[in-house]
Amino acid sequence: xxxxxxxxxxxxxxxxxxxxxxxxxxxxxxxxxxxxxxxxxxxxxxxxxxxxxxxxxxxxxxxxxxxxxxxxxxxxxxxxxxxxxxxxxxxxxxxxxxxxxxxxxxxxxxxxxxxxxxxxxxxxxxxxxxxxxxxxxxxxxxxxxxxxxxxxxxxxxxxxxxxxxxxxxxxxxxxxxxxxxxxxxxxxxxxxxxxxxxxxxxxxxxxxxxxxxxxxxxxxxxxxxxxxxxxxxxxxxxxxxxxxxxxxxxxxxxxxxxxxxxxxxxxxxxxxxxxxxxxxxx
Numbered sequence: 001x002x003x004x005x006x007x008x009x010x011x012x013x014x015x016x017x018x019x020x021x022x023x024x025x026x027x028x029x030x031x032x033x034x035x036x037x038x039x040x041x042x043x044x045x046x047x048x049x050x051x052x053x054x055x056x057x058x059x060x061x062x063x064x065x066x067x068x069x070x071x072x073x074x075x076x077x078x079x080x081x082x083x084x085x086x087x088x089x090x091x092x093x094x095x096x097x098x099x100x101x102x103x104x105x106x107x108x109x110x111x112x113x114x115x116x117x118x119x120x121x122x123x124x125x126x127x128x129x130x131x132x133x134x135x136x137x138x139x140x141x142x143x144x145x146x147x148x149x150x151x152x153x154x155x156x157x158x159x160x161x162x163x164x165x166x167x168x169x170x171x172x173x174x175x176x177x178x179x180x181x182x183x184x185x186x187x188x189x190x191x192x193x194x195x196x197x198x199x200x201x202x203x204x205x206x207x208x209x210x211x212x213x214x215x216x217x218x219x220x221x222x223x224x225x226x227x228x229x230x231x232x233x234x235x236x237x238x239x240x241x242x243x244x245x246x247x248x249x250x251x252x253x254x255x256x257x258x259x260x261x262x263x264x265x266x267x268x269x270x271x272x273x274x275x276x277x278x279x280x281x282x
Contacts, residue, residue: 002231002265003038003066003103003238004257006249007206018250020271026056033061035250035268038068038103040206040240045070045108048094058098066103068135068204068238069095077110081117081124088127103238104133104202106165111139111190115149122156135204135238137165144193157199164199167192171210171219172244181245182211196226201235208242209252216252217259224260231262 009032015023019031032039043049049057057067072091075084095102105128109121121136128134136157142149157164169189177183189208197203205223209216223239230237241253250270257267 001236002227002262003236004253004265004267005036005038005040005238005240006032006246006253007040007042007240007242008246009033009039011246013245013247014250016272018270018272020274023271029057029060031271033065034271036253037064038066038238038240040106041067041069044091044095045073048072048091051094051097054095054098058101061101065101066238067098067101068104068106068240069102070106070108076108080110080113081120084124085127092129099132102132104135104163104204106135106137106204108137108165109139113138114140115142115153118152118156125160125162133163133200133202134160135163135165135202137167137206139190139192141192144195146195150195154197154199161200163202163204164197165204165206166194166196167206167208168194168219168223169208170194171216172208172242174215174219175210175212179211179244181247185244198230198235202238203230203235204238204240206240206242207252207256208244209249211244211248213248213252213255216255220256220259224256227260228262231265 010025010028015021018035019028023031072087075081075087075091079087107125125134138153143153144150154164167190169191172185172189173191175182177186185208207220207223227237227239241249241256243249243252254267257265
C-alpha cells in the first residue's frame with residue numbers, strides 16, 4: 001500500500017480547482033479524502049483540536065484513510081522532550097479516539113537537537129504506545145554525518161521499528177526566490193542532506209517541490225524507482241507533496257503518480273472535475 005497526500009486538507013485556493021466550487025470549510029476534509037488516502041496532519045503541531053473536531057475528522061474519511069499527526073511543538077520544541085509526561089498523556093488521551101485511523105505519529109525535532117540528545121529521544125519515545133507507529137524527523141546536520149552519529153541514530157530507529165522521515169527540499173532550493181511564497185518557504189524549510197533509508201516498514205518522504213511542475217521530474221525520478229522497489233518489497237511508504245504555497249501540491253502529486261506508472265496506485269478524481277460545467281448559449 002502506498003499512502004499519498006499533502007501537508008494540509010483545508011485550503012481555500014483549492015476550491016474550484018481541486019475541490020468543488022461550493023465546498024465549505026467544514027467539507028474540505030471529505031472532498032480531500034476523495035482524492036488522497038493520507039494527510040500530513042500539521043495542525044496538531046501548533047494547537048490541540050477540540051474533541052468534537054477529532055470525532056468529525058474520523059467520520060469524514062473512509063475506512064482506508066490514514067492520518068499522520070505531528071506531536072505538538074510545545075512538547076518537541078518548547079519542553080524539548082523533558083518533563084512533558086503530563087502534556088504527552090493529555091495529547092495521547094485527546095487523540096485516542098482516532099488512533100485506528102492514524103498511520104503514523106510524527107516527531108519533528110528542532111534543529112538544535114543534536115546527537116548528544118539521543119538518550120533523551122530514546123527515553124521520550126519509550127513513553128509512546130508500542131502499537132502506535134512512529135516516524136522521526138531530525139534536522140541537526142550531525143545526524144547526517146554518514147559516520148558514528150548517523151549510524152547510532154539509524155540503529156536506534158531500526159531496533160525500535162521507527163521510521164526515519166526523509167525531507168527532500170532540493171527542488172525548493174533549486175530556484176530563485178522570485179515570489180514571497182518561495183522566499184518564505186526557503187527561509188522556513190530545512191536545507192538538510194537527503195539520505196534515503198527505510199529503517200522500518202513505512203518510510204516517510206516529505207517532498208517539497210519547485211514552482212515549475214515539469215522541473216520536478218528530474219528531482220523525483222530516483223524516487224519513482226525507490227517507491228516501486230519498496231512496494232515490491234512489501235513496505236508501506238508514505239509520500240507527502242509540498243510546494244512553496246501548496247497552491248499546486250495536488251497537481252504535483254497527480255503528476256508523480258502518473259509517472260510512477262503503477263496500475264494499483266491511483267489518485268481519486270478531483271471533485272472540481274465532477275461538478276457540472278457551465279455552458280454558454282449562443
